[in-house]
Amino acid sequence: MNEHREKYELEEKPTPFLNAWYQWRWPAVFVTLAVLAVMVTHSTIEGNWQKLFESPRNVQTFFRESLWPPDWSVLEPQAYPVCEEPKLLEFTCSTAWIGVLETLKIAFIATVFGMFISYPIALLAAENLSPAWISYPARTFLAAFRSLPSILWALLFVIMVGLGPMAGIMAMTIYTVGYLGKLQYEAIEGVAKPQLDASRAMGHGWLERSFGVILPESANNLISQAIFMFEYNFRHGTVIGIVGAGGIGYYINLYLDFLQYDKVFAYVIVIFIVVLILDFVSKVTRSLFKDDMTKKMHPFWTVLLPSSWVQRFDEE
Amino acid sequence: MYLAEHDVVVGQDLSVGYEKHNPLITNINFEFKEGQIIAINGASGIGKTTLLRTLAGLLNPVKGGVSVFGSSTIRRGEVGYIPQRLGLIRHASVYHNVMLGAKAGHTSAWFPFSSICKPVSLQAIESVGLTHKLRTPIRKLSGGQQRRVAVARTLAQKPRLILADEFLAELDEETLIMVMKKVLDYVKQNNAIMVLVEHDLNRARQMADRLFTAEGNKLVEIFNEEDEVHE
Numbered sequence: 001m002n003e004h005r006e007k008y009e010l011e012e013k014p015t016p017f018l019n020a021w022y023q024w025r026w027p028a029v030f031v032t033l034a035v036l037a038v039m040v041t042h043s044t045i046e047g048n049w050q051k052l053f054e055s056p057r058n059v060q061t062f063f064r065e066s067l068w069p070p071d072w073s074v075l076e077p078q079a080y081p082v083c084e085e086p087k088l089l090e091f092t093c094s095t096a097w098i099g100v101l102e103t104l105k106i107a108f109i110a111t112v113f114g115m116f117i118s119y120p121i122a123l124l125a126a127e128n129l130s131p132a133w134i135s136y137p138a139r140t141f142l143a144a145f146r147s148l149p150s151i152l153w154a155l156l157f158v159i160m161v162g163l164g165p166m167a168g169i170m171a172m173t174i175y176t177v178g179y180l181g182k183l184q185y186e187a188i189e190g191v192a193k194p195q196l197d198a199s200r201a202m203g204h205g206w207l208e209r210s211f212g213v214i215l216p217e218s219a220n221n222l223i224s225q226a227i228f229m230f231e232y233n234f235r236h237g238t239v240i241g242i243v244g245a246g247g248i249g250y251y252i253n254l255y256l257d258f259l260q261y262d263k264v265f266a267y268v269i270v271i272f273i274v275v276l277i278l279d280f281v282s283k284v285t286r287s288l289f290k291d292d293m294t295k296k297m298h299p300f301w302t303v304l305l306p307s308s309w310v311q312r313f314d315e316e
Numbered sequence: 317m318y319l320a321e322h323d324v325v326v327g328q329d330l331s332v333g334y335e336k337h338n339p340l341i342t343n344i345n346f347e348f349k350e351g352q353i354i355a356i357n358g359a360s361g362i363g364k365t366t367l368l369r370t371l372a373g374l375l376n377p378v379k380g381g382v383s384v385f386g387s388s389t390i391r392r393g394e395v396g397y398i399p400q401r402l403g404l405i406r407h408a409s410v411y412h413n414v415m416l417g418a419k420a421g422h423t424s425a426w427f428p429f430s431s432i433c434k435p436v437s438l439q440a441i442e443s444v445g446l447t448h449k450l451r452t453p454i455r456k457l458s459g460g461q462q463r464r465v466a467v468a469r470t471l472a473q474k475p476r477l478i479l480a481d482e483f484l485a486e487l488d489e490e491t492l493i494m495v496m497k498k499v500l501d502y503v504k505q506n507n508a509i510m511v512l513v514e515h516d517l518n519r520a521r522q523m524a525d526r527l528f529t530a531e532g533n534k535l536v537e538i539f540n541e542e543d544e545v546h547e
């Protein structure tokens with residue numbers, strides 16, 4: 001015992017070099033990173049910095065001439081099929097509403113299916129539950145699902161099952177399994193050791209341990225991850241329509257082709273608002289599954305801030 | 317290694333630890349008989365928890381071997397382990413946690429359901445005085461209440477070997493005596509074996525039939541009721 005302690009203390013003895021290192025390591029890391037970034041940029045744009053300084057003006061011109069004002073006709077009912085809703089609900093016949101709703105549906109279905117498929121795989125992939133010869137293949141399996149972004153999966157499924165939301169659902173489900181599975185096995189590995197020790201000593205079987213011990217212990221994490229995943233799937237679901245896999249992306253792509261950028265801009269604003277609402281809803285729902293429910297709620301505008309800032313409010 | 321009889325827990329030339337070349341407790345021999353309560357004390361960090369984990373089959377011995385009721389592997393339901401940090405499922409209810417013990421003790425791994433589990437669990441919860449907290453999640457209980465849940469889980473399991481790591485910490489005098497009595501009664505009535513880590517020497521002597529103390533790399537027996545009686 002004592003030998004250990006002495007060795008440890010020796011290692012900790014401060015030298016001038018160590019002192020300087022402890023004091024300056026973070027500034028040094030950041031300066032190095034910044035210099036590297038500038039150097040890489042320089043080589044990537046082949047020294048053509050001129051372009052970089054011209055581009056803001058181009059953006060300005062494009063914005064004034066093509067984007068502004070947004071064309072809100074996308075919120076009006078489509079000409080065909082004829083809208084049969086009462087006047088007040090007419091907006092539900094608009095392409096924006098139909099597109100957003102379809103994207104939400106795709107995201108929801110994909111998240112629910114993905115969650116049920118990924119949990120058993122995550123159990124196999126967790127290192128505190130399975131031996132390495134099971135957990136590594138399971139991890140590789142999940143990583144393979146993640147390796148392609150959902151839009152490429154969508155492209156594959158459009159080829160396989162044809163245009164439409166079905167391809168979108170399948171693509172998003174696959175990606176969700178890969179992504180959520182990783183989050184899940186990390187949550188499972190976070191389950192404290194004594195819990196597993198007690199369970200192992202008692203002689204619990206795989207089923208009891210997975211569903212009686214691990215599931216309740218990590219349930220809060222699993223639920224808040226699923227909500228996060230739904231939000232994520234919605235944001236990415238806006239893109240997969242571009243390859244014909246359903247949702248709002250279909251209309252965006254349509255008007256991009258017609259060069260009607262003011263309509264595209266209206267869609268982008270609609271999506272932005274829905275994302276803000278989802279962000280807020282998911283934040284509130286997730287806060288219900290936190291350990292300490294006494295934590296005070298944050299005002300809604302904090303969804304616009306990075307979460308680390310918001311946490312700082314709590315500490316004060 | 318040679319496997320001992322079916323009614324004893326035996327350590328033979330046993331060394332425990334986390335590193336092969338640097339075991340914490342080395343070359344110890346012991347034989348715990350049915351009905352015995354064995355207390356272990358010793359300085360913090362000397363390896364008491366490590367020894368219990370080895371007995372529970374959670375850690376392989378660095379050297380030598382352990383035989384629990386004639387087997388080198390742990391059979392379902394035979395060992396009830398109360399870890400130092402309890403190992404309760406914090407987000408689940410008292411009832412759920414105690415049921416996990418009951419299931420381990422009274423069902424098979426392939427079909428973990430039996431009508432006996434419910435009454436056994438309720439009785440165990442009653443015996444530690446937590447019936448009014450049946451549906452409360454563990455994280456909302458006080459430290460002492462959590463310890464009592466861990467005891468109830470082990471009582472509901474009805475194991476033949478109880479390994480308890482400082483299971484009486486944090487309890488007030490009255491509750492402590494109640495919980496202690498429940499566990500000791502269980503051991504004596506069912507002819508089980510209990511190995512417990514206890515820092516308080518007086519209390520250890522009061523509870524245990526045999527008292528070991530861990531010193532350096534050794535486990536020294538400093539008190540054995542049987543010997544005293546024979547003398």
Ligand SMILES: Nc1ncnc2c1ncn2[C@@H]1O[C@H](COP(=O)(O)OP(=O)(O)OP(=O)(O)O)[C@@H](O)[C@H]1O
Nearest residue numbers: 334335340358359360361362363364365366367400
């Ligand atoms: N998982 C682990 N891996 C490696 N070393 C460990 C591990 N757990 C404990 N140790 C080390 O083993 C030694 C003994 O730990 P142990 O928990 O058995 O002590 P203890 O006698 O139970 O102490 P306490 O009375 O404080 O609970 C300690 O030095 C500790 O650092």
Ligand SMILES: [Mg+2]
Nearest residue numbers: 364365400481
């Ligand atoms: Mg300990």
